Amino acid sequence: QVQLVESGGGVVQPGGSLRLSCATSGFTFSNFGMHWVRQAPGRGLEWVAFIRFDGTHISYADSVKGRFTISRDISKNTLHLQLNSLRPEDTAVYYCAKDRRVTSTGGFDYWGQGTLVTVSS
Amino acid sequence: QSALTQPRSVSGSPGQSVTISCTGTSSDVGGYNYVSWYQQHPGKAPKFMIYDVSKRPSGVPDRFSGSKSGNTASLTISGLQAEDEADYFCCSYAGSYTWVFGGGTKLTVL
Numbered sequence: 742q743v744q745l746v747e748s749g750g751g752v753v754q755p756g757g758s759l760r761l762s763c764a765t766s767g768f769t770f771s772n773f774g775m776h777w778v779r780q781a782p783g784r785g786l787e788w789v790a791f792i793r794f795d796g797t798h799i800s801y802a803d804s805v806k807g808r809f810t811i812s813r814d815i816s817k818n819t820l821h822l823q824l825n826s827l828r829p830e831d832t833a834v835y836y837c838a839k840d841r842r843v844t845s846t847g848g849f850d851y852w853g854q855g856t857l858v859t860v861s862s
Numbered sequence: 863q864s865a866l867t868q869p870r871s872v873s874g875s876p877g878q879s880v881t882i883s884c885t886g887t888s889s890d891v892g893g894y895n896y897v898s899w900y901q902q903h904p905g906k907a908p909k910f911m912i913y914d915v916s917k918r919p920s921g922v923p924d925r926f927s928g929s930k931s932g933n934t935a936s937l938t939i940s941g942l943q944a945e946d947e948a949d950y951f952c953c954s955y956a957g958s959y960t961w962v963f964g965g966g967t968k969l970t971v972l
Binding site (some may be wrong): 755775784785786787788791793800802803804808836838839845846847848849850851852853854855 | 863865894897898900902907908909910912913914919948951953955958960961962963964965966
């Protein structure tokens with residue numbers, strides 16, 4: 742069965758950095774696009790970043806562009822999100838999510854359990 | 863990348879039907895038939911409920927249905943059950959490999 746397991750969250754000071762990981766299993770990782778979606782405490786979902794199934798396209802929400810970097814390790818079936826220049830407003834649970842289909846337009850069919858990032862001094 | 867607009871809350875009694883709206887623009891909801899819906903119980907990850915405006919993934923009860931008219935998509939839940947009480951989020955493709963979510967709607971089953 743499909744499994745997504747995030748790790749790497751924690752408490753970091755403003756201006757600091759963190760690297761999140763999402764270990765995947767149960768599907769062919771290189772055949773599907775992947776996303777990061779975050780949820781601030783008590784708030785709604787916010788799409789953060791995307792990497793296409795073939796790695797040819799990467800995109801970011803305006804709120805994180807220039808500060809966050811999405812990447813993947815095909816050999817380890819793992820997705821990453823590098824978070825730099827962190828701000829208090831980046832405090833959230835970060836979820837990785839899998840595209841339902843190769844065109845990346847069919848929604849996010851599997852989600853991890855999330856990892857909490859807290860930005861505070 | 864402005865969030866889609868959803869009502870903050872809706873409610874209904876067991877057995878009744880409720881509809882949750884999701885309003886965007888011609889650049890997202892109105893421009894693509896790629897609206898999806900997610901159910902989230904407290905402390906849990908979102909669950910995939912609807913894709914391509916009105917299609918249900920396997921395992922999702924047919925009590926859940928989706929539709930779209932212009933810039934507004936809707937999720938209807940018929941035959942409300944206690945376990946349907948949750949937060950619901952819409953999401954639309956917004957072009958150029960970007961996506962936008964709604965602010966979420968809290969469904970209360972009375």
